[in-house]
Amino acid sequence: MATQTPTQRSAAAKRAAATRKRNAAKRSAASTRSSARRTSSSASVTARTGARSTARHARTTGDRATETASRSADAAGTQLGAMATSAQRVLYTTVGALATAGDAIKQSALTYTNSGRLARQLNKFERRGARAIGRGQVRRRVS
Numbered sequence: 001m002a003t004q005t006p007t008q009r010s011a012a013a014k015r016a017a018a019t020r021k022r023n024a025a026k027r028s029a030a031s032t033r034s035s036a037r038r039t040s041s042s043a044s045v046t047a048r049t050g051a052r053s054t055a056r057h058a059r060t061t062g063d064r065a066t067e068t069a070s071r072s073a074d075a076a077g078t079q080l081g082a083m084a085t086s087a088q089r090v091l092y093t094t095v096g097a098l099a100t101a102g103d104a105i106k107q108s109a110l111t112y113t114n115s116g117r118l119a120r121q122l123n124k125f126e127r128r129g130a131r132a133i134g135r136g137q138v139r140r141r142v143s
Helices: 006-045 051-113 115-135
Strands: none
Touching (some): 006 051
């Protein structure tokens, strides 16, 4: 596997965490729905005899619903963080490319403003051109 940058690892970890949280929220929602069904059926069966137990079940169902909503919000926040990390990678890549280009321009300016360096660079180009022609890497146009 190719090596990853710290930003890539962070983005992958955040995506995985968001998926785990989203799945946990789905499981919690299913549990809350089944609890609500049990509570409502229990309430209809035990009209007056089990009022306290039905009230307790209703409170539990309400607590589970609150917990489910909280988990869903947390999962959405984690997913947003993963997207932000991906956007951060794009920014870092762009800034890195610009910095590299700036360094190359600076080096070129240093090379071509000094006569000794300029002469060495021109000789280097001449040798490189001769090698390319000798290897047949340059196509000649016949007009």
